[in-house]
Structures are given as structure tokens and as C-alpha cells.
Amino acid sequence: MSQRKFTNAKIVIFGGPGVGKTAFAVRYITKRFICDYDSDKEMMYTYKLSAAKDDITIEILDTTSKPSDDVMDKHIKWGEGFILIYSVIDRSSLEETMKVQERIAKVKGTEVPAVLVANKCDLLPCRDVMNDDVQTTAGTLDCPKFQISVAESSGGVLEVMEELLCQLKREFVKNVSASTPMLEKPKSKLYSMKRAFKKRINRSHSDTF
Ligand SMILES: Nc1nc2c(ncn2[C@@H]2O[C@H](COP(=O)(O)OP(=O)(O)O)[C@@H](O)[C@H]2O)c(=O)[nH]1
Ligand SMILES: [Mg+2]
Numbered sequence: 165m166s167q168r169k170f171t172n173a174k175i176v177i178f179g180g181p182g183v184g185k186t187a188f189a190v191r192y193i194t195k196r197f198i199c200d201y202d203s204d205k206e207m208m209y210t211y212k213l214s215a216a217k218d219d220i221t222i223e224i225l226d227t228t229s230k231p232s233d234d235v236m237d238k239h240i241k242w243g244e245g246f247i248l249i250y251s252v253i254d255r256s257s258l259e260e261t262m263k264v265q266e267r268i269a270k271v272k273g274t275e276v277p278a279v280l281v282a283n284k285c286d287l288l289p290c291r292d293v294m295n296d297d298v299q300t301t302a303g304t305l306d307c308p309k310f311q312i313s314v315a316e317s318s319g320g321v322l323e324v325m326e327e328l329l330c331q332l333k334r335e336f337v338k339n340v341s342a343s344t345p346m347l348e349k350p351k352s353k354l355y356s357m358k359r360a361f362k363k364r365i366n367r368s369h370s371d372t373f
């Protein structure tokens with residue numbers, strides 16, 4: 165039997181080097197900010213979110229900063245929702261997210277659950293990306309945009325995840341209703357009477373020949 169409830173979500177975090185992908189995943193899961201990580205390793209995190217009706221198992225793939233095209237395509241096929249992070253102090257990282265968006269659009273089309281996240285907003289005095297840059301370089305996907313600081317608090321991270329989970333749930337419901345056969349509408353009493361009447365006329369008509 166196919167699954168009828170939204171109980172799991174596969175999320176991929178993409179972004180250039182040092183934008184805060186690992187910090188984002190770790191902040192969401194532990195609610196803590198850990199400054200230094202060993203390396204730019206690919207990691208999969210699993211997190212159980214207790215929602216109002218059911219628990220949701222969230223798998224988060226924290227990618228390496230420069231995956232090959234093949235690896236990126238594999239992650240895009242696996243993922244259902246995408247977090248594209250750039251750093252406000254690194255203009256080239258915004259361009260990186262544009263490339264990822266193009267790749268996602270190529271593999272999955274443009275109607276994909278996704279969010280574009282500007283991280284390191286605590287460093288705004290050193291800002292290298294202006295709001296206008298984001299508007300003009302909006303990218304292929306029409307996704308909601310967030311400005312956060314993973315270092316400062318969990319608030320922005322939670323908002324981003326909430327938005328993405330909403331999009332994923334909407335997509336899930338859409339797919340379920342598309343795969344459910346339409347129930348036949350119950351016939352009205354008048355319709356049944358008309359049919360019975362028609363049958364009787366036909367019978368009496370054929371009796372005459
Ligand atoms: N100031 C500041 N530093 C951050 C923030 N998020 C991450 N960092 C730092 O940026 C560096 C790279 O973060 P990391 O998560 O390893 O980046 P990744 O390569 O995208 O996984 C680390 O030293 C983090 O502590 C942020 O919001 N503000
Ligand atoms: Mg990392």
C-alpha cells in the first residue's frame with residue numbers, strides 16, 4: 165500500500181565553501197553553534213521531529229562544498245527539498261547557489277521545494293552581497309529567501325526548516341491526490357428513476373417487435 169501520511173523528508177544542503185552548511189545542520193539538530201569542524205566532509209543527519217499528528221523523520225544531507233556534477237546530480241535525485249546557502253560576506257558563494265539552482269532545474273524542473281538562505285548576517289558590516297544583487301541574480305528557482313545568522317541564534321534556522329517542510333508537505337499532498345482515483349459521485353434519486361423509466365420504455369419497445 166502506498167504511504168498516505170507525510171512522515172519523512174529528504175533534504176539536501178548545497179552551498180560554496182565555508183558558507184555555513186555544516187553549522188546550519190548542526191544548529192538545527194543540536195540547537196548549538198559549533199565554530200570549527202574538522203573537514204568539508206559529506207554527512208547525513210537523521211532527526212525525528214514530533215509534529216502535531218505524526219512524527220516526521222527528517223534526513224539532512226550536508227554536502228561537500230565542491231561536488232562533481234555527477235555527485236551533485238545524484239544528491240538532487242535523492243533529495244526532495246533543497247536548502248541553498250550563501251554567505252553575505254562572499255559574493256562568489258551567491259553565484260555558486262545560482263549554478264546549483266540551474267542543475268536542480270535541469271534534473272527536477274523548476275517546481276521544486278527549495279529555499280535560498282543568506283547566512284552570516286551577524287557580519288553585515290563586512291557585507292559583500294547587497295539585497296539588489298540577490299534580486300538581479302535571483303536564479304532559476306522561484307524560492308523563498310531568508311537572511312539568517314546561524315552563529316547568533318536558532319531562530320532563522322528553524323524558520324527556514326519550517327518553510328521547507330511546509331513546501332514538502334504541500335508537494336506530498338499534491339502527489340497523493342494525483343495518484344488517488346477520483347471516487348465516483350453518488351447518483352441522485354432522480355437519476356436512478358430516469359434510468360429505470362428508460363429501461364422500462366426500451367423493454368416495452370422491444371416487446372412490440
Ligand atoms: N560569523 C559567522 N560565522 C559562521 C556562521 N555560520 C557559520 N560560520 C562559520 O563559518 C565557518 C564555516 O562554516 P561551515 O559550517 O564549516 O561551512 P561549510 O563549509 O559550508 O560546511 C566556520 O568557522 C563557522 O563557524 C554565521 O552565521 N556567522
Ligand atoms: Mg561543511
